[in-house]
Amino acid sequence: MTKTSRNILVENVQRELIAYLGSGRPINSAEVAKAIDPTGLDIDDLDRLLRIRFALSDPVQAYLDKLPQRLRRIQTANNVSRDRVRGEIRGAVDWGQTVRLRYEENPKDRSTFVTRTPYTEYGLPENILVKTLLSIISEIALSDLRAIDQQWRRSRWDDDAIASFDRRFTKNVHLNRIAADSSTQIRGRHLEAARSARKPLYYKAYDLYRLYERLLNKSFEDTDAQAVLYDTITVPNTDKLFELACIFRLLRQFQLILDVRLQPIEAGSDPIARLKNEQWEIDVFHDQNGPLKFHERLPEHPTDAYLKQYESILDKHKAFLDRNSRKALFSGRPDIVIIATERSKPSSLPSHVILGEIKHTSHKNTFSTGVKELFEYLEFARPREGTIRNWGTGNYLTAIDSTQLHGLILTDGIQKKPAIDNVSHWNYNQIENIDPTTWLSEDAQRDNSESA
Structure with missing residues (x-):
């Protein structure tokens, strides 16, 4: 069996993200952002990632390349300011306004004048849009891009070019x-003035600003917005892409088979998705412990010979590195944690827990490692104190x-193994055959064995 290519994974994840984000279906965009974040900045804000990719996108870079010469032909208007002065006169006197002012206030006052001073007006609606757009790009470049110390960023916009733009x-x-900055509120008149302008400085700025709006509104219908999303997804490593692709397919199976719907997720919550119907409430965690812990401490003053030797190893490790070392026999975290609670039962405790390990591999050794890790998670999983669902x-x-505890190992290109001890194995292209009811039924263990 062959592995799924990176390009296909990118296309699949992009299609799923467009479906989830573009339709407004609630999925935890913060967890998605952490999964696809390539910056090394621990970003958990999808809008921030999209802003970064917007600033690095081909249309923005092409606009900035031609900015110096285009700014030389910036649009202005001739205007006149009228100022009230007393005594000293600078500029031409507007005698009509002067006579009117004196008549209204004090006809005998001969020291008050209204002067006219011509000036060049820059605050045109189309100029405000250009300045706002450039302010947004500058803010992204200085606060985010320069902090990304990675070659993929420098190849798109290196430090010298950022400094030159600044x-x-x-x-x-x-x-x-x-008078405009990144917080300036752009209205219809600004957009229309730029859109209808004949100079590319303005109508290109209109296109870019509308693209920026569509990205933040998660509107990915047009090809430019899809291209930015595609770039956002292509940078992360393939393993992360594969994990997301598997999770999206699992979510689809839950929705199709169980008729559960995605639910809104509060900011700061850990699940990547929450599903619910009249019978079930299901939380899906990616690269998170959820309400569980997978940590086994070394006993205090162990008497077993093996444990004594292991404690000695940890003590030497601590001394060699001159830092604290947690005395743990086991510590880890599965790729997927699924917590299912049956709403019809009086107890609010989860009735089913599914732990999953995802390996984008066709190598038997890597698969073997994943299987061993999954069985360790199943054996050592315990409720975590202080969680909402505290057992x-x-x-x-x-x-x-x-x-009931279940295990799931997802691979890509490994011949499917029969289920054993409530653990099932599936390849990526077989996820659409998974029936979640085999996990959530009373006879789940027997059904899982038969389904293999």
Whole structure:
């Protein structure tokens, strides 16, 4: 069996993200952002990632390349300011306004004048849009891009080019005369003035600003917005892409088979998705422990010979590195944690827990490692204290009769293995054959074995 190519994974994840984000279906975009974040900045804000990719996109870079010469032909208007002065006169006197002012206030006052001073107006609607757009790009470049110390970023916009843009933006005499920044509220008149302008400085700025709006509104219908999303997804490593692709397919199976619907997720919550119907409430975690912990401490003052030797290893490790070392026999985290609670039962405790390990591999050794890790997670999984769904016990899940425990290993190109000990194996292209009811039924263990 052959592995799924990276291009196909990117296309599949992009298609799923467009379906979830573009339709407004609630999925935890913060968890998605962490999964596809290539910056090394621990970004958990999808909008921030999209802003970064917007600034690095081909249309923006092409606009900035031609900006210096285009700014020389910036649009202005001739205008006149009228100022009230007393005594000293600078500029031409507007005698009509002067006579009117004196008549209204004090006809005998001969020291008050209204003067006319011509000036060049820069605050035109189309200029405000250009300055706002450039302010947004500058903010992204200085606050985010320069902090990304990776070659893929430098190949798109290196540090010298960012510094050059910053100097041009902050010292340009025309731009400095336009009162606008990244927080300026753009209205219809700004957009229409730029859209209908004949100069590319303006109508290209209109296109870019509308693209920026569509990205933040998660509107990916047009090809430019899809291209930015595609770039956002292509940078992360293939393993992360594969994990997301598997999770999206699993979510689809839950929705199709169980008729559960995605539910809104509060900001700061860990699940990548929450599904619910009249019978079930299901939380899906990716690269998160959820309400569980997978950590086994080394006993204090162990008497077993093997444990004594292991404690000695940890002590030497601590001394060699001159830092604290957690004395743990086991510590880890599965790729997927699925918590299913049956709403019709009086107890609010989860009735089913599914732990999953995802390996984008066709190598038997990597598959073997994943299987071993999954069985370790199943054996050592315990409720975590202080969680919303606290079992009220420190027992392992294997010892809690009210909760059925299941394992899932997902690979790509490994011949499917039969289920054993409530653990099933599927390849990526077989996920659409998974029936989640085999996990959530009363006879789940027997059904899982038969389905293999």
